[in-house]
Amino acid sequence: MDTAAARARLQEALADADRSIAILKGEHPERENSASDAGAILTDSDRVEAALESLERHRAAVVRALERIAAGTYGRCVDCGEPVPEGRLEVRPEAARCLTCQARHDKAMR
Template structure:
């Protein structure tokens, strides 16, 4: 993927994530007025929103780091071994920071 396409996709993703974070950071107490809501459903909604917010913040961090790699001339290179990240992987996840073998090793260690 060329640098201008990567930048456009990453910046677009960053904008979408930022919008999601704003929504997820909304006031959970506003749910109390919903018909049919009770303390249990509000807690479940709050827990779900908290998990979604955490995932969005982590995804945002990955996108910001990808933009920094792009600015530094290291975009598309594995952060662990320096090999090229496959084009298909970058097409699917423009923020991908590792080649497939390094990503697999990382996931096995978890």
């Protein structure tokens, strides 16, 4: 496991998330609040809010992964302690769980 490469990828992902969040927070639909536009404004606002929430969750996962690198626990499942497969970390360097524990976690979140 090359933690230097993982750190670089995570720092790049963090910078990308920060840029995207800043852009979305800066978007303000400049439409008149007429009755015909009210639904469109709400829909645009809802989409921006959903995108922001998703980006902020991703950003938090990236920050936690960088913290695991600093603590020397990166690449280990936060639930069972087993190694997270390198292929999984290659695709999702912020991954905190092995596939088995991630499936359990996802099922519990439903």
